[in-house]
Amino acid sequence: MVKQITIISGKGGTGKTTIASSFIKMAHDHIAVDADVDAANLHILLNLTTIKKEDLIGGAVAVVNQTCINCGKCEELCRFDAISGSTSDIKIDTLKCEGCGVCQYICPAGAIELKKDKQGEFYTSDTQFCKLIHARLNPAAENSGLLVTMVRSIAEDIAYAENKKLIIIDGAPGIGCPVIASLNGVDFALIVTEPTLSGISDFKKIYKVAGFFNIKTFVCINKHDINDKNTEAIEKFCASNNIQVIGKIAYDENVPKVLAAKNYIIDYTDSPAAKDIIQLYFRLEKFLYE
Ligand code: SF4
Ligand code: SF4
Numbered sequence: 206m207v208k209q210i211t212i213i214s215g216k217g218g219t220g221k222t223t224i225a226s227s228f229i230k231m232a233h234d235h236i237a238v239d240a241d242v243d244a245a246n247l248h249i250l251l252n253l254t255t256i257k258k259e260d261l262i263g264g265a266v267a268v269v270n271q272t273c274i275n276c277g278k279c280e281e282l283c284r285f286d287a288i289s290g291s292t293s294d295i296k297i298d299t300l301k302c303e304g305c306g307v308c309q310y311i312c313p314a315g316a317i318e319l320k321k322d323k324q325g326e327f328y329t330s331d332t333q334f335c336k337l338i339h340a341r342l343n344p345a346a347e348n349s350g351l352l353v354t355m356v357r358s359i360a361e362d363i364a365y366a367e368n369k370k371l372i373i374i375d376g377a378p379g380i381g382c383p384v385i386a387s388l389n390g391v392d393f394a395l396i397v398t399e400p401t402l403s404g405i406s407d408f409k410k411i412y413k414v415a416g417f418f419n420i421k422t423f424v425c426i427n428k429h430d431i432n433d434k435n436t437e438a439i440e441k442f443c444a445s446n447n448i449q450v451i452g453k454i455a456y457d458e459n460v461p462k463v464l465a466a467k468n469y470i471i472d473y474t475d476s477p478a479a480k481d482i483i484q485l486y487f488r489l490e491k492f493l494y495e
């Protein structure tokens with residue numbers, strides 16, 4: 206049985222990827238997934254060798270060619286309001302087009318084709334700790350939820366084929382489609398938050414999203430010592446909502462420098478943040494491998 210944990214945060218810059226990369230270094234029998242497909246960065250940190258690359262082909266969109274006689278039938282019949290300009294050049298709005306094919310079917314001039322676009326790429330890579338499945342979405346492509354579902358599905362296939370026990374997913378920040386796709390069907394969610402007013406507000410929003418999936422959810426308060434009052438407010442909220450605060454990580458000004466040098470904070474034994482992250486991992490580990 207493969208367990209899955211998704212590490213999420215209500216917004217970017219809360220230390221989510223620092224924690225995910227530390228877990229990836231400490232765990233065993235695991236696969237890693239970078240589900241932050243709009244701004245993937247785990248692959249930069251983990252020294253990797255890509256072993257497989259595949260294209261993400263999105264849904265079809267209509268494209269009109271020069272044989273169009275401007276009869277206007279397609280504009281009249283498109284239920285999605287994706288076509289305009291019947292009296293002059295026909296234009297198809299690719300963001301509105303749902304690829305239903307009605308315009309192609311009714312066009313008397315055979316002027317419309319349905320084309321599938323490459324919307325991004327996904328990769329399977331080897332790192333020194335485990336395989337990493339990551340992806341890149343093309344600029345302006347809108348299928349980040351689908352891409353997350355695909356990278357997770359590849360990770361699950363590899364995990365079952367190689368008898369792995371754990372999938373660690375670095376989720377996207379926020380509460381949008383990729384986050385929902387990274388939470389669907391996992392065993393655990395770890396919410397990383399910070400004791401700032403915006404951090405608390407974002408935390409409550411992402412907690413609601415995780416609650417929708419009925420996932421066992423833990424909370425980690427990063428930089429807990431920058432504001433004791435706000436840390437206490439997060440702890441009170443968690444206590445009254447029956448959420449376990451499983452770790453608190455001390456502020457450490459060296460974390461960004463260590464990350465920029467592509468090193469792991471947990472290797473710095475005198476770092477207060479490193480000690481807290483290591484403790485956090487060991488508290489979680491008993492759930493992850495039980
Ligand atoms: S494929 Fe369907 S949605 Fe797209 S432009 Fe044609 S009729 Fe409209
Ligand atoms: S139905 Fe065909 S010919 Fe008529 S306006 Fe649309 S693309 Fe042009």
